Amino acid sequence: MAILAPLFGIFTSFILLYYLSSLNRSNTFLALFFLCCNSVLMVYFGLHYSKIEFWEGICFVHFLPLSFLLGPALFFYVKHTVSEDKRLHRYDLVHLIPAVFTFFATLPFTTLPLATKTAMAHEIVNITEDYNLNFQWVTFEQILYGRSIHLILYCICAVIYFLWNKRHLMQKYGALPSNHRLIQKWIFSLVFLQLVIAGNSLGHMLTIYAHNYAILGIPSNIIFSEARFFGICGGGFFVQNFILFLFPKILYGNVSYEVELAPATILQEIKSSLPKKEPASREFDQDLQHYLSTHPFVKNDFSLSQMSFDLKIPERFLSSYFNKELKKTFGEWKNDLRIEYACQLIEEGNAKRLTIEAISTDAGFVSRSKFIDAFKARKGVTPSAYIKEKAEA
Template identity: 55%
Template sequence: MGIIFPLFGIFTSFLLIYYLSSLNRSNAFLALFFLCCNLVVLVYYGLHYTQNLFWEGICFVHFLPLSYLLGPFLFFYVKTLVTDQRKLEKFDFIHLIPAAFIAINCLPFTTLPFEQKAKIAHEIINITERYTLDFQFVSFEFILVSRSLHLLAYCLFSLIYFTVHSQRTKTKFGQLSTNHGILKRWIYLLCAIQFVISSNSVLHMLTVVGIYFDFQSDAYTQIFTSKQHYFAVAGGGFFLQNLFLFLFPKILYGNISFIPDKVRGNLIRDLKYSLPKKRNFVETNLEFKEEIAIYLLSLPFTKKEFSIAQMSFDLKIPERTLSLYFNTSLGLSFSEWRKKIRIDYAIVMIDSGDSKKITIEAISSNAGFASRSKFIDAFKEQMGITPSAYIKSLEK
């Protein structure tokens, strides 16, 4: 029965990825966080409950770097949620260094033949229970204890980050979002669950590797050396975490923002924070042309990262519905449509005389193209001549 907990969590993770990654980028990190949490529980179950050499060989050590991704993914989720940033900065990838370090550190074991790894894993888990292996830089015992301390630190860091940005948002806009109370309860609940799980894990691992406290009692030792107790707390905690997500529908469906409503226009707010619309094919043909025309007035396609996922998020229309509209009604894929409207916009800029003031490269960038060469190729494909030749024809 214990395996139901992580499997349900993995299902929840893929549910988040399927429905939310295109509507709210921060929830993509939430999905990754949930996936890693439940994989950790599944690995523990495979090690201690299957009594199978194959699963013991697969689960032992190989998945240790996952434990060092829990904290970063939790922080990335909080950061992208409260700052409305859709992409990580280069500096953010520093948070992934511990996971990479552990992966490198474990190479002497992970590169052994599988049969040998399975034998070592079975002996340690079921016979000796002495967690000593030859690693490169740090010991196995250090990893078992530090991974939970690592998550504890990120829980605290994420809460501080959320609190600081709440104060900054209130200072900047004079108020907090109407969603702030929901977000606060969700973030605090999420971090509290991780705090309980990781604290229990630290005490469990300390007793497993033979580190005891002066105040320990027989009851303390019996509880925190018990695999059943550890799995009940970790598995049950992650199961409750998955379950609680369904009690926060605004988080689940991604239609929530940290920024106060008053800084957004009424039209955009209504489009952005209503649930995705269910429409049939006839309604699509009748309504989309007008809605997209209004949407394009804000020139979203001039941003290099403009995608069908972004358009789906802004209009609150499922990607599949948009894709169907482009393919059936316009006879174009989204990429072809995006390229066409960018070229049309570039032609408007050229016709208005911008080509006399700025370079072709600047025009391509202002139209949303990633490079000058891609702009020239797309322009020639649509107009039959290069941008330079088009500009010269206007001069003549």
């Protein structure tokens, strides 16, 4: 029955990924976090509950680098959820150094023959319980201490970043997003569970390596016994999987962390009707060009709300931009971009290997007929005629 907990968690991870593409891209990091958590839980099961030597050999060391991805995945999720800057930068790769280091440090063991690894794992886990195994540059003891301390530090950093961002939003907008309490409760629940799991793991490791010590007069081998260690860790990850379903807006990704500005006053309406300053206009144009370079408009579910969420710009501002500046609706603008993209595909010679229907699908149209109508309205000819013209040119 213990295997059901990690399997349920992995299933949850795929639910998050399923709802990722069109609803909330923060789910990428949340799904990665859940996947890592439940892979670690699978390792616990393989080592201590399966009683199968083969799985003991597979689970003993191979998944240690995953433990050092829990903290970064949690931190990236918090940052991507609440921050106005959704981009990943090159310096973010620094967060992966501990995981990469652990991967290379444990290579002397992971590259041993499977039979040798299995025998060593079975003896250590079930017979001697002596985890004094040396790797390159570090010992097993240091890695086990390190993964707990590493996760605790990232939990603290995630909370600090969340509170810093809260203060930043208050200073910038004088208000917080309407769903601030929901996001805060969810993130703090995640962090609390990880602190419990990491703290329990650290206490258990201290009991193994530093031998018995007392907390409030109670021996550590009672507080952090092996049964309690695996019970708390396994139970913590299972509870984490379960409470996600208590936050359906998080699970299905239909909640965005964005300050909703108050209705404009008369003075603000007058100011908004005036021409914008050049730097602000140039900044918006740059952001829009960068956004369009990823071709988001070719997705079937591309909408004004999705664009608003991606750019962190209120929908009413975008609507005003299309109606007043471009003199067209969002739908007309979207189809213009899709037709230009289809023309680009044709001009690049893709028409020789793609059908009209395939080109229409690649450009984001739901049907061939809608594509032909939109194409003819903008180019004055059908796609077939346009392809023929380009071929003869």
